Amino acid sequence: MSVKERDPLTGHQTTGHEWNGITELNTRVPRVIWFFIIVTHVWALVVWILLPTWPLLTTYTKGILGLDQRQEVEEKVVAANMARADWADSIATMPVSEILDDPELLARANGTAHQIFGDNCAGCHGADAAGGPGFPSLIDDAWLWGGDPDAIMETLRVGINAPHSETRYGQMLAFGRDGILERADVRAVVGYVKSLSGGDASAEQISAGAEIFAENCASCHGEDGAGMIELGAPNLTDDSWIYGGDDKSIYDSIWNGRQGWMPSWEGRLSETERKILTVYLTDLRQEATQ
Known part of the structure; x- marks a missing residue:
């Protein structure tokens, strides 16, 4: 197929390619594109000469301006x-x-x-x-x-x-996940711990939780739950909770343990x-x- 045919509407030569009746025109690249291509190449050449650019085996080209950003x-x-x-x-x-x-x-x-x-x-x-x-x-x-x-x-x-x-090392055991306490025991401790900071809990939870707390938690948090700075064990009697003081957060802390970093x-x-x-x-x- 000849590529010398011309489009009757624009007068441009065609490439000879046609898709579904649409003929591709062989148009020239706009001059503005050539202008920007030339400018960018000239600019790149100037930068290569003036500034540090090309890496070498053990160093790099310094450029005639001698600029060094690290310095x-x-x-x-x-x-x-x-x-x-x-x-x-x-x-x-x-x-x-x-x-x-x-x-x-x-x-x-x-x-x-x-x-x-x-x-x-x-x-x-x-x-x-x-x-x-x-x-x-x-x-x-x-x-x-x-x-x-x-x-x-x-x-x-x-x-x-x-x-x-x-x-400093600090870690709270995963009492539930590792099988140290049953779910009912964990829930009881949650109620007791909440009561230490003035939260609501049933008398049954507090009574059962206090006993479990004394056997499993007091060695780090203290018998009164006020914490031990030398161990990095938090005070449970105040209202400051790193991981949350609601039932679910306390339960998750006891069940899965915690280890900050x-x-x-x-x-x-x-x-x-x-x-x-x-x-x-x-x-x-x-x-x-x-």
């Missing part, structure tokens, strides 16, 4: 550290209590800590540090391992159930940065509980 970032980090060196040294040497009493130093620490917290902690504990399902609030007094500055610093350093050699920040944050976070969290908690 620029490193220089900015050094400059930022130098800019805060005057007050960062004070943070490193002063006790947290004295920092909290120094308005100017506290403002500098909180200004930096807000960014550190946002980059590393807010993903789990929330931007307001109020926590959420499965993640503890950091603005109340219910701290599993203690909320004083020394305890916070240590928790940040070693983490909880983390790979760190000195990490927090990374160790020793390898990522410097000791001064961890102390800045400690100051920030202590200040947040003091403001929230006043």
